[in-house]
Amino acid sequence: MTDSSGLDPEDRKIITLARSARARNGVPEGAAVRDETGRTYVAGTVALESLRLSALRTAVAMAVASGATSLEAAAVVADTDTVDDADRAAVRDLGGPGTPVLLAGPDGVVRATLTAG
Numbered sequence: 001m002t003d004s005s006g007l008d009p010e011d012r013k014i015i016t017l018a019r020s021a022r023a024r025n026g027v028p029e030g031a032a033v034r035d036e037t038g039r040t041y042v043a044g045t046v047a048l049e050s051l052r053l054s055a056l057r058t059a060v061a062m063a064v065a066s067g068a069t070s071l072e073a074a075a076v077v078a079d080t081d082t083v084d085d086a087d088r089a090a091v092r093d094l095g096g097p098g099t100p101v102l103l104a105g106p107d108g109v110v111r112a113t114l115t116a117g
Contacts, residue, residue: 007102007110010034014075015104017042021055022077022106029078031055033091035068056087056101060094071095074116075102083114092116 007015014032017040022030027044031054034040043058053061056076063071074091076083083103091099099116 010038011073011075011100011102014040014073015077015102015108015110018055018075018077019104019106019108027055029055029076029080031059031074031076033059033063033074033095034072035063035066036070036072037068038072039063039066039068041066041068054084054087056083057090060090064094068094071099073100073102075104077104077106077108079106081111083112088114088116 017032018030021042021044025044029045032040032042041059041062043055045055046053046058071094083101097117101114102110103112104110
């Protein structure tokens with residue numbers, strides 16, 4: 001586990017936003033990304049019959065659709081212990097391989113800090 005109290009306030013913010021999206025929508029994952037201007041994009045898992053997207057890929061897509069050209073950080077809140085490689089690839093495509101990806105549990109405690117790799 002990672003001590004969330006030592007996080008940058010902006011990173012705590014995207015974890016809080018991701019946690020809220022998960023709870024509000026009753027979905028398995030919530031995610032938030034912060035672009036190069038500090039704007040945030042928040043999403044939950046999309047699970048339609050004809051469309052399935054993870055929360056993180058949805059948040060990245062929202063950032064791209066809104067004109068973001070880079071990402072500073074990403075956060076995922078889920079019950080899992082890992083971030084899917086395809087999710088990290090989406091972050092890497094927009095933010096580069098060094099973009100931090102924070103993984104937190106439903107309680108908001110950061111379990112891991114990865115890079116988009």
